[in-house]
Amino acid sequence: MTVQQKGRQTREITPPPRIIATAAIGGYKEKKSPLAADFDYIYDDIRAGCASFEKAEHEMQMKAANFALSRAGLKPEDIDILLAGDLLNQITVSGFTARQLAIPYLGIFAACSTFTQGLGLGALLLGGNAAGRALIVSGSHGCTSEKQFRFPNEYGSQKPPHSQYTATAAGAAILAASGGEIAVTALTIGKVVDLGVSDPFAFGAAMAPAVADSIAVHLQEMQRSAQDYDLIVTGDLGKVGREIAWELLQRRGINYDFDRFVDCGCLLYGQDSNLNAGASGCGCVASVSMGYLYHLLQQGKLRRILLAASGALMSPIANQQHESIPGISHAIVLERIDG
Amino acid sequence: MTVQQKGRQTREITPPPRIIATAAIGGYKEKKSPLAADFDYIYDDIRAGCASFEKAEHEMQMKAANFALSRAGLKPEDIDILLAGDLLNQITVSGFTARQLAIPYLGIFAACSTFTQGLGLGALLLGGNAAGRALIVSGSHGCTSEKQFRFPNEYGSQKPPHSQYTATAAGAAILAASGGEIAVTALTIGKVVDLGVSDPFAFGAAMAPAVADSIAVHLQEMQRSAQDYDLIVTGDLGKVGREIAWELLQRRGINYDFDRFVDCGCLLYGQDSNLNAGASGCGCVASVSMGYLYHLLQQGKLRRILLAASGALMSPIANQQHESIPGISHAIVLERIDG
Numbered sequence: 001m002t003v004q005q006k007g008r009q010t011r012e013i014t015p016p017p018r019i020i021a022t023a024a025i026g027g028y029k030e031k032k033s034p035l036a037a038d039f040d041y042i043y044d045d046i047r048a049g050c051a052s053f054e055k056a057e058h059e060m061q062m063k064a065a066n067f068a069l070s071r072a073g074l075k076p077e078d079i080d081i082l083l084a085g086d087l088l089n090q091i092t093v094s095g096f097t098a099r100q101l102a103i104p105y106l107g108i109f110a111a112c113s114t115f116t117q118g119l120g121l122g123a124l125l126l127g128g129n130a131a132g133r134a135l136i137v138s139g140s141h142g143c144t145s146e147k148q149f150r151f152p153n154e155y156g157s158q159k160p161p162h163s164q165y166t167a168t169a170a171g172a173a174i175l176a177a178s179g180g181e182i183a184v185t186a187l188t189i190g191k192v193v194d195l196g197v198s199d200p201f202a203f204g205a206a207m208a209p210a211v212a213d214s215i216a217v218h219l220q221e222m223q224r225s226a227q228d229y230d231l232i233v234t235g236d237l238g239k240v241g242r243e244i245a246w247e248l249l250q251r252r253g254i255n256y257d258f259d260r261f262v263d264c265g266c267l268l269y270g271q272d273s274n275l276n277a278g279a280s281g282c283g284c285v286a287s288v289s290m291g292y293l294y295h296l297l298q299q300g301k302l303r304r305i306l307l308a309a310s311g312a313l314m315s316p317i318a319n320q321q322h323e324s325i326p327g328i329s330h331a332i333v334l335e336r337i338d339g
Numbered sequence: 340m341t342v343q344q345k346g347r348q349t350r351e352i353t354p355p356p357r358i359i360a361t362a363a364i365g366g367y368k369e370k371k372s373p374l375a376a377d378f379d380y381i382y383d384d385i386r387a388g389c390a391s392f393e394k395a396e397h398e399m400q401m402k403a404a405n406f407a408l409s410r411a412g413l414k415p416e417d418i419d420i421l422l423a424g425d426l427l428n429q430i431t432v433s434g435f436t437a438r439q440l441a442i443p444y445l446g447i448f449a450a451c452s453t454f455t456q457g458l459g460l461g462a463l464l465l466g467g468n469a470a471g472r473a474l475i476v477s478g479s480h481g482c483t484s485e486k487q488f489r490f491p492n493e494y495g496s497q498k499p500p501h502s503q504y505t506a507t508a509a510g511a512a513i514l515a516a517s518g519g520e521i522a523v524t525a526l527t528i529g530k531v532v533d534l535g536v537s538d539p540f541a542f543g544a545a546m547a548p549a550v551a552d553s554i555a556v557h558l559q560e561m562q563r564s565a566q567d568y569d570l571i572v573t574g575d576l577g578k579v580g581r582e583i584a585w586e587l588l589q590r591r592g593i594n595y596d597f598d599r600f601v602d603c604g605c606l607l608y609g610q611d612s613n614l615n616a617g618a619s620g621c622g623c624v625a626s627v628s629m630g631y632l633y634h635l636l637q638q639g640k641l642r643r644i645l646l647a648a649s650g651a652l653m654s655p656i657a658n659q660q661h662e663s664i665p666g667i668s669h670a671i672v673l674e675r676i677d678g
Contacts, residue, residue, distance in 0.1 A: 128467010
C-alpha cells in the first residue's frame with residue numbers, strides 16, 4: 001500500500017485498506033429508530049446491566065469491539081493498533097477498553113468525528129506499513145453526555161428545539177490489507193473552522209462551516225464533483241446544521257441533491273420529534289456508518305460515499321469562559337471494490 | 340522513508356524523520372527549576388497575562404508552536420498536520436491552538452505521554468508519506484490541572500508526599516524529512532497496564548508497570564540492550580514511580596545505571612522538597628525533552644536516548660466509581676545523526 005498526498009489535507013491510499021468487519025451497538029433510544037434493524041445488538045437496559053452510565057458506555061464499546069473481532073475471526077492479539085476515543089473527560093471509557101483488550105493503543109479525540117478520525121488515521125497507518133490490522137472503536141451514552149456537558153437527565157431540564165440528543169451507541173471497524181469488499185480509499189483531514197457560534201446547544205450550527213469546508217477541500221483536492229458520490233453523509237449536524245451546511249456548500253458552487261446529503265443524526269433520531277434536531281455523539285456516526293451505511297455498501301446499493309463526520313471541540317468550562325465552539329470535520333471515502 | 344514493523348509494538352523508520360525545530364515554554368515554578376536555562380521562554384505571571392488559567396494554558400501552547408515555527412523559518416501553512424493534546428476535558432486547549440493555527444488537526448490523548456504519542460505518530464505519518472511536515476504540541480498548567488482533577492489551589496488542600504505537581508509548561512517539535520541532526524528513529528506504542536493502583540495521588544506508582552513494560556518490549560523488539568542508550572528517560576513517574584519502574588525492570592533482568600534512568604518529573608521539580616515527588620502533566624515531558632534533552636543531543640553530550648513517557652488514563656469520575664488507574668507508556672528513540 002502507498003499513501004499519496006493530494007493537496008494539503010487529502011490522502012489517497014492504493015491499494016486501499018479494507019474494512020474486514022464492523023459492529024454497531026445501540027441503546028434504549030436506538031431500539032425505536034428506523035435504523036434499529038441495522039444494529040448488531042441493542043441493549044434494553046439504559047445501564048446495559050452495569051452499575052453506572054459510564055460503565056455502560058464502556059460495556060457498549062467492548063461489545064462493539066468483540067462483535068467486530070469475532071466476525072473477523074480474530075482475537076485481540078491479532079490486532080496491531082487500537083484507535084479509540086469518546087466524549088468523556090480524558091476519554092476514560094476508551095482507556096478502559098484498551099486495558100481490557102491489551103492492544104497497543106493510541107487515544108484520539110475529535111469529539112463526534114472521533115470515529116472518522118480513527119478510520120482515517122488507521123487507513124494512513126496501514127497505508128504507510130505502520131500496522132497490519134487496526135481496530136477502531138468509538139461510542140457515546142446519552143446519560144453520561146447530558147450529565148457531563150449539560151445537566152443530569154434526572155433534573156428534567158428542557159432542551160431547545162435546535163438541540164440534539166447524544167446517541168447511546170458504539171461502533172467498531174477492523175482495517176486490514178485485504179478481505180471484504182468495502183475499502184477506505186481516501187480521506188481529508190479537517191481544519192478547525194469557528195465562525196463564532198457559542199450556544200452550547202447549537203453545535204450543529206457551530207460544526208456546519210467545518211463540514212462544508214472539508215467537503216469542498218476534499219472535492220477540490222481529489223478533483224472530483226459531488227456527483228461522484230452516491231451519498232455525502234455528515235456525522236451529526238442534525239436537522240439545523242444539515243441545512244446550514246447545505247447552504248454553505250451551495251454558496252461555494254457545490255450543487256448536490258439534498259436527499260442524498262444525509263446526516264447520521266437525522267437518520268438515527270430524526271423521525272422522533274421528541275428528540276429535537278436529531279442524534280449526536282461519537283456513537284452516532286460510528287454506529288450508523290458501521291451498521292446501516294456499511295450494509296448498503298455491502299449490498300451494492302451504494303458504491304461510493306463521502307462520510308464527513310464533524311466534531312464540536314467544546315467543553316462546559318470553555319463555554320463558561322465565553323469561548324465560541326471550534327468545529328472540525330474529518331472526511332473519509334468508503335467505497336465498494338469488487339474483486 | 341519507510342516504516343519497518345519490529346514486532347507488534349515497535350516501528351523503525353529509515354531514513355528517520357528529523358526534529359527540525361523545538362520549543363520549551365515554562366511558567367512560574369519552572370523559573371526556579373535547575374532546568375530553567377533550557378526553556379526558551381518563561382512566564383512570570385501565573386496567568387501568562389490571560390483572563391483565566393485555561394486561557395493561559397492555551398497561550399503557552401501557542402507560544403511553543405510559534406517559537407518552533409519561527410525557529411524553523413516556517414509559517415503554519417507550511418505544516419501538513421498538527422498533532423496536539425492536553426489534560427483538559429475534551430482537550431479544548433489543543434482545539435483552540437488548532438483553531439488559531441488553522442493547520443489540519445488530529446487531536447490525541449495519552450495523558451502525560453501525549454507528547455511522545457504525538458512525536459511517534461508524527462514520525463509514522465512522515466515515514467508512511469502521509470505528511471511532509473508535522474507540528475507536535477502539548478502542554479499543561481498547574482492550576483487548571485489541580486482544579487480539574489483535585490481541588491482548586493485556592494482551597495489550600497494538602498497533598499500527600501507521594502503526589503506530584505503538574506508542570507506549567509508547553510513543548511513543541513516540528514518533524515520533517517530532512518534538516519537538523521536529531522531524529523526520531525524508532526518508537527514503541529504502549530499497551531495499557533493496570534496493576535490495580537486506585538489512589539489518584541499515586542499515579543507515578545500506577546504508571547510504573549506500563550513504563551517497565553514498554554521499555555522491556557522496546558529492547559526486545561529492537562534486539563537492543565539498555566546499554567545501547569545513553570539515557571533511558573521516563574516522563575513523569577516522579578521520585579516514587581521511578582524507583583518502582585527501576586525495580587520492575589530489574590526483575591525482568593534489565594540492568595541499567597540508576598543515574599542514567601532519569602525522569603522528566605524529577606529533573607524538573609525534583610530538587611524542591613515542597614513539590615513532593617516531582618513534576619507531572621503533558622507539559623513536563625514536552626518541555627524537558629524539547630528543551631534540556633534536545634540541547635544535550637544537539638551538543639553531542641548524548642547520542643541516543645529512549646524517551647518513555649507515561650500517562651495515567653484516569654478521571655475524577657472514574658476514581659469516584661472505584662476504577663483503578665490504567666497506565667500507558669509510549670516510548671520513542673531520539674538520536675543524533677551526523678551528516
